[in-house]
Amino acid sequence: MGLLSQGSPLNWEETKKYADHVRKHGIVQFLNIYNKVKERQKDVLLWGDEVEYMLIEMDEKNEKVRLVLNGGEVLETLQDKGEKTNPNHPTLWRPEYGSYMIEGTPGQPYGGTMSEFNTVEDNMGKRRREASSVLNKNETLATITSFPRLGCPGFTQPEYNPTPVEKGVSKSLFFPDEAINGHPRFSTLTRNIRHRRGEKVVINVPIFKDKCTPSPFVEKFPEDDGEAARAALPDHIYMDAMGFGMGNCCLQVTFQACSIEEARYLYDQLATFCPIVPLKSNKFRILKSRYDSIDSYLSSCGDKYNDIDLTIDEEINKQLLDAGIDKLLAQHIAHLFIRDPLSLFEEKIHLDDENESDHFENLQSTNWQTMRFKPPPPNSDIGWRVEFRPMEVQLTDFENSAYVVFIVLLTRVILSYKLDFLIPLSKVDENMKVAQERNAVQEGMFYFRKDIYKGCNPVLDSSSAAQNGLDSEGDNEYILMSIDTIINGKEGVFQGLIPILNCYLENMEVDVDTRCTILNYLKLIKRRASGELMTIAKWMREFVDKHTQYKQDSVITDKINYDLLRKCDSISKGEERCPELFGDPVNRGK
Incomplete structure (x- = not known):
């Protein structure tokens, strides 16, 4: 989560x-940081x-699942038992946007040795067990x-009614x-975004059109003052709050680089992978808003591929250049x-x-893009x-x-082999x-990109890039590939990321246990x-489609939702196998 200042929030x-x-x-402040550490080298990787995580209650009697709004209490208990008691506790817990959410991280960062990969799943397991141990009966992580019924009537426990008209x-x-989380940052963000826009957030997601889905699908809003009717699109599901984006869960990874140059290089290279592991249902996306893909590469290698319009504050840009x-x-x-x-607090104006x-x-932490460069x-x-930042969270610790x-x-492979995955940002x-x-x-x-071993040529400017065919397909730098080709390779097209990683592993000294773990992940x-x-996502769609109560009308009822999340919970706890997701137990690994 971003900056969590304390104090009196301003409207x-x-x-x-x-x-x-x-x-x-x-x-x-940025310039002061930059000038102090711009020459910093040889930081550890x-x-x-x-x-x-979401906190949910499984109501067996009524066959309903609801989001439990006690994240604040759970978080406080976890912190009291963990980091506040032992600074070296193996887990850390932080708040998230929803009052039904918490975020868990390892207590200390992982290092650069290969053996660290063998401890990730164990630490995630510790987090799941630790948080589960402080939940009430019938509650789970x-x-x-x-959440499939987010925003439907009665989706929270305790149940609260929305207040579209009242203050x-x-x-x-x-x-x-x-x-919404009780910390003033979150309510202030929500209120101030609405006031700044002069209207509520508008999110329209195309509805899944099934055999019995009304066509056109048009929602009716009994308590609407007219704003929703104007904003909602036919054949779309209309949502009007930040909670429909920031109230979802994702999986993120942060890397410390050896230097600013290495950080900029990694920022650019990883940006090209964001669509390959997309956040399809996570933070809501309004075209080139705060919640989107990056808008410019940072390394000299990426300069020639910065081919989308970039709006900048010219005065600030000049100040930085000067x-x-x-x-x-x-x-x-x-x-x-x-x-x-x-979000601004009265006590934090003069610093x-x-x-x-x-x-x-x-400003840095309220730009929620697929990559973040962090001084x-x-x-x-x-x-x-x-x-x-773009990965969807998965059901199990093994998958995550x-x-x-x-x-x-x-x-590690990008840095070791100096690989170049860059393509024009418009294509990203x-x-x-x-x-x-x-x-x-x-x-x-x-x-x-077809040839990732050529390396970058910072001297090549954008005009000569165009002459060399960087904005076309065919036999040039990049072509259209399937995910299967990108990940697994295809002869004569691309060698594949998994084969590249396997080659890297073969040249590294890795103990047998760690190698086995990594190979099972790959x-x-x-x-x-x-x-x-x-x-x-596909497994969930098929579960709903095959449910006896599903009427091919695009509606997920309380019963369908209950059965789906009960199955998810059983799988995440290892109580039930799911070969469609993992294959045979032998292939799953641990």
């Missing part, structure tokens, strides 16, 4: 008065994952991206304010700072810019970092570990659109990419 009108103040001092934070027709910041980093920061601060970075983080905090031993290890291994954006389509793993085609990725095993 939007008050915050708006200080927007220029925050931007001005945020840039000063550290990394860590973040898993977001769910690692699912989106409230979101004024949603569907999402009660009580489902201060000695290079063009690519300056425009990245100047682009982030076109936004307004969304010590030499030793604090709250104003910089105010070191002031006066800390933390280095330059990048955060990989597999996806995390896959991405971390990929960074096109890939992101394809990734949002249903069954994209089997049916989608993605632009991907086997899962390989078989899902090929279609041999289902993705979680």
Whole structure:
């Protein structure tokens, strides 16, 4: 989660008065950090994952599942038993947007040795057991991206009604304010975004058209004052609150690089993989908003591929250039700072810019893009970092570990072999659109670089790039590939990421146990990419479709939801096998 300041939150009108103040001092704070650590080298390669969990209640009597709004109490209990008692506790717990959510991370970052990969699943297991141990009877921990009945009547425990007309934070027709985390940051974000827009958030997701789905599908909103009717699109599910995006769960990985140059290189290279492991149902996406794919590459290798329009604050850009910041980093920061601060606390207006970075983080942490470039905090031993943000959370610790290890291994291979996966950013954006389509793993085609061993040529400018065919397909730098080809390879087209990772492993000294663990993780990725095993999304769709109560009308009833999440819970606890997701027990590994 982002910056969690304490104090007295300002409303939007008050915050708006200080927007220029925050931007001005945020840039000063960034420059102070940059000038202190720009030459910093040889930081250790550290990394860590973040898993977001939902707290749910399984009501066996009424066959209903509801989101439990006691995340604050659960979090406090976990912190009291953990980090507040023992600074070296193996897990850390943090709040998330929903009052039914918590976030767990390892207590200390993982290091650069291969043996660390053998501890990831164990630590995730500790987190799941630790959090589960403080839950009430009939409550459980769910690692699912989106709660199927989010926003439906009675989806919370305790049950609260939305307050679209009365004075409230979101004024949603569907999402009660009580489902928002009680920390003032979250309610202030929600309220101020609404006030800044002059209207509620508008999210329209195409409805799954089944045999008996009304056509056109048009929702009616009894308590609507007209705003929803104007905003809702036919054949779409309309949502009107941040909770429908930020109230979902994802899986993230943060890497500490050895230097700022390495961090920028990793930021760019990993950005091309974001559509390959997309957040299909996670943070809601409004075209090129705060919740989107990145808008510019940061390394010299990526400069020639920056082919999309980038809106920047020209004054801030000039200030950064005059201060000695290079063009690519300056425009990245100047682009982030076109936004307004969304949450400001009275006690945090006037700061010590030499030793604090709250104003910089105010804007940095409210740009929720697929990648995040993170300067070191002031006066800390933390280095330059990048955060990989687009992955959906999976049902089990095994799956989550597999996806995390896959991405971390990929960074090691990129750095070791100096690989180049860059393609024009416009093509990354096109890939992101394809990734949002249903069954994209089997049916989608993605632009991907053919020769990743050529390395970058920073001297090549954008004009000569165009002359060399960087904006076309065919025999040039990138072509359309399936996920199977990208992950597993296809003779004469692309060697595949899994074969590259296997080659890397063969050249590394890895103990037998760790090698076995890694190979089992890669086997899962390989078989899902090929279609041999289902993705979680496809498995859930098929479960609903085959349910005896499903009427081919696109409606997930309480009973269907209960049976689905009871099955998910049983699988996540290892009580039930699911060969469609994992294959044979032998192939699953541990």
